[in-house]
Amino acid sequence: MKKKYLLAPGPTPVPPEALLSMAHPIIHHRTPQFSAIFEEVKKGLQKIFQTEQDVLVLASSGTGAMESAVSNIFNKGDKVLVVNGGKFGERWGKISEAYGLQVIWLDVEWGRAVKIEDVKKVLEQEGNVRGVLVQASETSTTVVHPVEELAKLTGRRDDCLLVVDGITGVGVFPIPMDEWGIDVLISGSQKAFMLPPGLSFIALSEKAWGFVEKSQLPRFYFDLKKERKSLGKNTTAYTPAVSLIIGLQDVLRLIESTGLDNIYKKNHRLARATQEAAKALGLRLLAPDSPSDAATGVWLPDGIDGGKFTKALKDDFGVTVAGGQEQLKGKIIRISHMGYIDTFDIIVAISAIEMALKRFGYDIGFGVGVGRAQEVLSEGYVPKSGDSGV
Ligand SMILES: Cc1ncc(COP(=O)(O)O)c(C=O)c1O
Structure with missing residues (x-):
């Protein structure tokens, strides 16, 4: 299981x-x-x-x-x-x-x-x-x-x-x-x-x-x-x-x-946390100037095969993110922030990405991305008990 x-x-x-x-x-x-x-x-x-x-x-x-x-x-x-x-x-x-x-x-x-x-x-x-x-x-x-x-x-x-x-x-x-x-x-x-x-x-x-x-x-x-x-x-x-x-x-x-404005704020916070975590890990953003709050695209380090990386994330860590399409195939990953995705889904995703990066030979310290994401996520809203999480 x-x-x-x-x-x-x-x-x-x-x-x-x-x-x-x-x-x-x-x-x-x-x-x-x-x-x-x-x-x-x-x-x-x-x-x-x-x-x-x-x-x-x-x-x-x-x-x-x-x-x-x-x-x-x-x-x-x-x-x-x-x-x-x-x-x-x-x-x-x-x-x-x-x-x-x-x-x-x-x-x-x-x-x-x-x-x-x-x-x-x-x-x-x-x-x-x-x-x-x-x-x-x-x-x-x-x-x-x-x-x-x-x-x-x-x-x-x-x-x-x-x-x-x-x-x-x-x-x-x-x-x-x-x-x-x-x-x-x-x-x-x-x-x-x-x-x-x-x-x-x-x-x-x-x-x-x-x-x-x-x-x-x-x-x-x-x-x-x-x-x-x-x-x-x-x-x-x-x-x-x-x-x-x-x-x-x-x-x-x-x-x-929940309120539309709260949802917009939540999505923005999750997007920012993901962007900051990626940067802390030394990864480049796909859309540095005009990033969407729907999903964050991140370039994988040179030498990592994106297909194998997303497969390992899914099969070994249970985390499904999207890879790249067309000319971006095998080169990027995309992490969503929309809908029924909340603070701790992002923590899980960043944590799994760190573990997968390490496995693929990328030298990082565990917790570097997670820690940066936590800083951003702590700035705002934390779900109250009984809250459905959007
Ligand atoms: C921006 C955008 N346009 C169009 C589509 C195509 O929508 P569908 O796959 O639901 O036909 C998608 C689906 O991912 C999308 O993200």
Whole structure:
């Protein structure tokens, strides 16, 4: 028997309250019982998205909501600017190309945030760009992009939308959709929402709904107008992922009782503790200038095979972190701070990383990273008894 700790940036651990709710016998979705749950859930989602707009609930992973954004707001041949600074930025571009859009790839070095001046320059040079597609938090590089600043650029243009993949942003750090003027905001269940994969969420501004009226791209399952109509009747267009929505009711209550601000502060503290621990161990951060509070990326020392390192962490120490993708494969690890992850999960992760580093021949003193993390973690909140830990 080995106790397991899941610290990958999705799926994240599910709180016991939600697990128990989802284990109840399934109920039918066309019933007043389900509609009451759905009504509560849709209001809870609006609070987390910080929007007055409807937050649509789709039975899909996050990519489904990304695809629905593209297929519902644009037209064939539309020019879109894609912030291409990681795996998920690249996904925006690939989805857009699949629908015949003209993609302007704005390449950003992996580990860096996009520069506002670069976006501004492209928008001015190209003319008639219909959308800027970006990640709030690019999970593959653990970078935060400057969404608030981007929204100021797109907000001045009637013909251009800001489309934000907030899959590891919403519920992790503040992204007030209405206040900042974001046109499309997306998230998914298996990150800060602390649920198994299978639900995605998408909200559109009035300006974006105007684009929907003019969009002619083919779509069937991901028809956002149809979903919006159903949401008005406290249901979904097609069979919803009933059990996940029941779990969602629980996590939304948990988030409400903890307070979004406390959650943001917790995530920031855990991220800072992890960053400081890595530095104390002499490791370099993947995103030194604009790190995300969702996850921390750390370069492994030269000569350590990242694949073997993450396998040893998982198999021998019980700690699951993520490795790198594409060009970062085998070179980095990523440690999550989102959702149902708390102070002592981070202590466990840093401690296991120290032990694994030692095993892989990296000369460190035990406790150096843990001690630094403890200093940062002690600055703030310590869970009270009975607290669910978010
Ligand atoms: C920022 C970001 N965008 C998109 C995705 C893709 O979401 P999914 O795997 O749920 O389709 C992920 C998943 O890790 C992500 O972190």
